[in-house]
Amino acid sequence: GAVVSQHPSRVICKSGTSVKIECRSLDFQATTMFWYRQFPKQSLMLMATSNEGSKATYEQGVEKDKFLINHASLTLSTLTVTSAHPEDSSFYICSANLADTGELFFGEGSRLTVL
């Protein structure tokens, strides 16, 4: 299957700082990538859809200025959590799908802890 890589896998930061998470499609081009947030023992919550070369589409209730998404190339999307607060602590996962089949592939996830 296709490979999606996410980095870093774990990050700890102080309240008020910003954190960037990268999502790369290693062996295919992805015009669209998806960012999810997952709370303990819950399913995935779609935060936004990242579109290469254009603005991301955010889901209702997700703060655009809080969660900045950039999709500058066909293989890289980034999520920046700005002015992080402890309530932003969570597991963030990205995914991308193959254009021909629609099959979805996920990164390894990033555990963010805000102190």
Add this chain to the structure above:
Amino acid sequence: KQEVTQIPAALSVPEGENLVLNCSFTDSAIYNLQWFRQDPGKGLTSLLLIQSSQREQTSGRLNASLDKSSGRSTLYIAASQPGDSATYLCAVLTSGTYKYIFGTGTRLKVLA
């Protein structure tokens, strides 16, 4: 609005047992349905993808079926092993949208 439900929420079985996980969706106009497994603290691993024109897909001990008209999919795991212990999620891509809607997941524990 598409809604995806998985039953049961949790399942504990002895090793070697065959088991079935269920996934239901409310809008039958789907493009595809995909099954994933997630280990604690990890991302999701794709298990099987079923296109809307297909009725089932098989990979090793896994078999997934799709009945669009009734809005159901099942994931059959044969001869379960402790290594199968994980959370299993199904996701549906509704036709005309780009969003994958995820089910609530089934937490499976296979006892040695």
